[in-house]
Amino acid sequence: MQVNACMIAVMTNENAPPDADRVFKALADPTRRTLLDLLVERNGQTLGQLCANLAMARQSVTQHLGILEDAGLISTRRRGREKLHFINPVPLHEVYVRWVRKFERQRLDLLHDLKQDLEGDGP
Amino acid sequence: MQVNACMIAVMTNENAPPDADRVFKALADPTRRTLLDLLVERNGQTLGQLCANLAMARQSVTQHLGILEDAGLISTRRRGREKLHFINPVPLHEVYVRWVRKFERQRLDLLHDLKQDLEGDGP
DNA sequence: GTCAAGGGCAGGCAAATACCTGCATGATGA
DNA sequence: TCATCATGCAGGTATTTGCCTGCCCTTGAC
Numbered sequence: 548m549q550v551n552a553c554m555i556a557v558m559t560n561e562n563a564p565p566d567a568d569r570v571f572k573a574l575a576d577p578t579r580r581t582l583l584d585l586l587v588e589r590n591g592q593t594l595g596q597l598c599a600n601l602a603m604a605r606q607s608v609t610q611h612l613g614i615l616e617d618a619g620l621i622s623t624r625r626r627g628r629e630k631l632h633f634i635n636p637v638p639l640h641e642v643y644v645r646w647v648r649k650f651e652r653q654r655l656d657l658l659h660d661l662k663q664d665l666e667g668d669g670p
Numbered sequence: 671m672q673v674n675a676c677m678i679a680v681m682t683n684e685n686a687p688p689d690a691d692r693v694f695k696a697l698a699d700p701t702r703r704t705l706l707d708l709l710v711e712r713n714g715q716t717l718g719q720l721c722a723n724l725a726m727a728r729q730s731v732t733q734h735l736g737i738l739e740d741a742g743l744i745s746t747r748r749r750g751r752e753k754l755h756f757i758n759p760v761p762l763h764e765v766y767v768r769w770v771r772k773f774e775r776q777r778l779d780l781l782h783d784l785k786q787d788l789e790g791d792g793p
Numbered sequence: 794g795t796c797a798a799g800g801g802c803a804g805g806c807a808a809a810t811a812c813c814t815g816c817a818t819g820a821t822g823a
Numbered sequence: 824t825c826a827t828c829a830t831g832c833a834g835g836t837a838t839t840t841g842c843c844t845g846c847c848c849t850t851g852a853c
Contacts, residue, residue, distance in 0.1 A: 610841075
């Protein structure tokens with residue numbers, strides 16, 4: 548695989564402010580999560596290809612893709628009259644680092660306490 | 671710390687269907703994320719205590735807490751006339767396991783490809 | 794050039810959302 | 824008991840959201 552400008556932009560997160568709010572709002576819709584799933588299956592699909600799986604007007608899919616792009620979760624590239632869509636895993640990772648980890652700490656503490664308690668209740 | 675019925679419910683996720691949609695929708699609002707942050711800081715706060723940090727009518731905060739509880743992100747317990755709110759990290763972990771990880775794979779692949787490419791371009 | 798394919802843009806509409814006010818209810822303490 | 828504190832419940836409204844239809848622009852094949 549060749550590294551191109553698009554991938555560099557993806558890795559460095561150039562054209563997407565790491566706005567947690569946009570990322571969460573983008574992920575809040577099932578249609579948009581389906582779109583991301585479709586792109587995980589096969590990256591670089593066109594609008595038309597994505598529409599084929601969605602039982603929805605093309606324009607609605609365009610709106611959803613726009614929201615995903617604003618959140619930085621996908622990036623696009625034009626090839627002739629087609630528009631290709633690529634997934635961008637970076638914002639989700641940043642949300643994980645900044646957001647999910649602190650809850651993970653609480654979860655592990657709970658597990659620890661539970662384990663301690665169960666051991667204390669042994670015979 | 672003593673393990674009680676509430677904690678067991680939290681760990682086993684009794685009263686909360688692991689509905690990814692509700693979790694994402696619940697996390698999509700900044701007020702609700704602030705509420706979770708407040709509970710991470712100090713667990714077991716009452717409605718009134720949480721309201722004190724939020725420049726918003728009490729009833730609105732109640733609504734937000736209800737949505738968080740429906741998503742299984744918090745659980746509550748009554749103490750006299752007060753209602754205590756506890757954070758529940760389990761649904762967020764499930765969302766991470768089911769959702770963030772597959773993107774993490776894509777991210778690491780991108781990093782790998784980028785590394786390979788940069789090494790290939792060396793002197 | 795001509796024409797179909799792929800996509801963009803604008804406007805509209807119904808439902809969901811995020812606030813609010815007003816009043817009712819149960820618990821606490823003098 | 825009775826006043827007060829913490830919370831619940833029932834609407835009400837303005838904004839946002841998700842979907843649509845209709846029309847226009849570019850691209851590629853002939």
